[in-house]
Amino acid sequence: MLARYSGAVARVRSVFGCTDCGAQQPRWLGRCPDCGAWNTLVEASVGGTGSGGPRRDLLSVDAAPDIPKARPLREIETAGLPRIETGIAELDRVLGGGLVPGSVVLLAGEPGIGKSTLALQLAAGVNTSAPILYVTGEESAEQVRLRADRLPELPGDLLVMAETRVEALADPWREHAPAVVLVDSIQTLHTQQVESAPGSVAQVRESAALLAAVAKRHGTVLVLIGHVTKEGAIAGPRVLEHLVDVVLTLEGERGHAFRLLRANKNRFGSTQEVGVFQMTEAGLEAVENPSEHFLAERRAGVPGSCIVPLVEGTRPMLVEIQSLVVPAGYGMARRTSVGIDDGRLALLLAVLDRRSNVDLLSCDVYLNVAGGVRVSEPGADLGVALALASSRLDLALPADVAACGEIGLGGEIRRIGRMDLRLREAARLGFRRLLLPKGADGQELAGVERIAFREVGEAVEWLRSLA
Ligand code: TYD
Ligand code: MG
Numbered sequence: 001m002l003a004r005y006s007g008a009v010a011r012v013r014s015v016f017g018c019t020d021c022g023a024q025q026p027r028w029l030g031r032c033p034d035c036g037a038w039n040t041l042v043e044a045s046v047g048g049t050g051s052g053g054p055r056r057d058l059l060s061v062d063a064a065p066d067i068p069k070a071r072p073l074r075e076i077e078t079a080g081l082p083r084i085e086t087g088i089a090e091l092d093r094v095l096g097g098g099l100v101p102g103s104v105v106l107l108a109g110e111p112g113i114g115k116s117t118l119a120l121q122l123a124a125g126v127n128t129s130a131p132i133l134y135v136t137g138e139e140s141a142e143q144v145r146l147r148a149d150r151l152p153e154l155p156g157d158l159l160v161m162a163e164t165r166v167e168a169l170a171d172p173w174r175e176h177a178p179a180v181v182l183v184d185s186i187q188t189l190h191t192q193q194v195e196s197a198p199g200s201v202a203q204v205r206e207s208a209a210l211l212a213a214v215a216k217r218h219g220t221v222l223v224l225i226g227h228v229t230k231e232g233a234i235a236g237p238r239v240l241e242h243l244v245d246v247v248l249t250l251e252g253e254r255g256h257a258f259r260l261l262r263a264n265k266n267r268f269g270s271t272q273e274v275g276v277f278q279m280t281e282a283g284l285e286a287v288e289n290p291s292e293h294f295l296a297e298r299r300a301g302v303p304g305s306c307i308v309p310l311v312e313g314t315r316p317m318l319v320e321i322q323s324l325v326v327p328a329g330y331g332m333a334r335r336t337s338v339g340i341d342d343g344r345l346a347l348l349l350a351v352l353d354r355r356s357n358v359d360l361l362s363c364d365v366y367l368n369v370a371g372g373v374r375v376s377e378p379g380a381d382l383g384v385a386l387a388l389a390s391s392r393l394d395l396a397l398p399a400d401v402a403a404c405g406e407i408g409l410g411g412e413i414r415r416i417g418r419m420d421l422r423l424r425e426a427a428r429l430g431f432r433r434l435l436l437p438k439g440a441d442g443q444e445l446a447g448v449e450r451i452a453f454r455e456v457g458e459a460v461e462w463l464r465s466l467a
Pocket of ligand 2: 112115117184345
C-alpha cells in the first residue's frame, strides 16, 4: 500500500518559507504570520528530491546505521560523557567541561564580535591528537592564516579548506577523520539537495542537518558558526537551535573589548555559566576579575552614577550604571540607553515619576552601562532608578554605596536571587553600604551595612537626605 502511494506524493509542490523564522506557509503572504516580519516569504519546493524527500547520506560509505533497541531506564549506564577540552578555560566551563564527541555546537553572534577568532583559538588549544578541519566559506585560506598569525598560539596543524559546497566536505572528512570540524559560517554553505539560494532557511537547515548527521555517525564534534541579525535571531534559521546540542552566543557592545559567552542551550551541561573575555590585539583573553575590569575607570562622587552587583550565571560582577538627565528642548524628550533595554528604561522612568517626587518626564534622559556590558537582569532596576534620580537631583551617591533590587510597577522593590554572591562581591571590592530590598536574604557581612527599602520613593528620600 505504502509503496504504491509513495510515488504519487513525491511530486514537486511549492511552499513559502520565511527567511527570518523558517515557518512555512502554503501560499505567499506579505507578512509572516508566525514572526510578523514583512516581505520575508520566499518560494521553496518540497517533495521530489527536496528537503521533504528522503535524505541521501552525505557519506555513503556508512550504510544503514544500527537501529537502537528500547531498554529499561535502570539499565542505561551514566558513565559520564567523554569530553575534549578546548584549552580555553572559560569556554570549557560554559560547555560543561569541554566538547562532547559527536555533538553539534552552534556558535552564534553578531558580525565582527569575534566568532572566527574564538574558533581559531579553540582549534589551537583543543586537546586531541586527531586532525581538526576548519571550513571557511567567508574568507580565503590566506585570510584565515593572517588572523591566526595575530593569535598567541598558531594552530599550525589545522587543516583549512575554503569551500561552500556541503558535498565537497565528504572526501576530506573521510580522509582525515577529524576530531573537530569547524564551519565558518553555516550561512555560506549550500547543498545540491535543496534548490534555494545559499543563506536561505531551507539551505541553512538542510546543510546543517546533513553535516550533523555525519558528525553524529563519526563521533566528530561539529562547530557551526552562525550570524545573528540585529534582532538577535540566528540569521534566518532559528530552526538551527532545535537541530544542535549546544547553542553558544558571543555578545558584547561594538567598540568595546568586553565579550560574554553564554550557553543558551546545552544538552550536556548547565546554561547558567558564562565566559568572560576581552578582545585584545592578540585575540580573546579571559577576564579573571570582571568587577575590577569594570570599575577601573570609575570616578567616584559624580552625580548620575550607581554601582550594581549583577550576577551572570554564577559569576558576580559589579557594573557602573551612568545616567545623564538634562532639561528637554522643544518637542519630545529624548531617551537613549546603551546596555539596558529601552522598554525597561521607559518603565523605570514612569515608575519614578509616579512613585517618587523626582520630575523626569520633562527631561532628556541618557543611560549607559560602563564598559560595554549588556544588562538583562531586573536586579539592576534599583541601581538604574538611583542613577537617574542622582543625576536629576545633582546629588552624587557616596563612593562606598552599591545597590540592587527589582522594581515593580507599584514602585515596590522586590527581592532578587543570589543575594549572598552579590553582597560578597561588593564587600570584596570595598563597598561598605548596600542598598537592597527589604527582607533580602544573604548573610550579614562584618563591616558591611545593609540599608533596606520597601519602595523606590524611600530610596530616593534616602538619597535626598544625604544633601
Ligand atoms: P572576528 O573573529 O573576525 O569576528 P566574527 O567572526 O564574529 O565576524 O573578529 C572581528 C574583530 O575582532 C575585528 O574587528 C578584528 C578584531 N580582532 C582583534 O581585535 N584582535 C585579534 O587578535 C583578532 C584576531 C581580531
Ligand atoms: Mg567571522
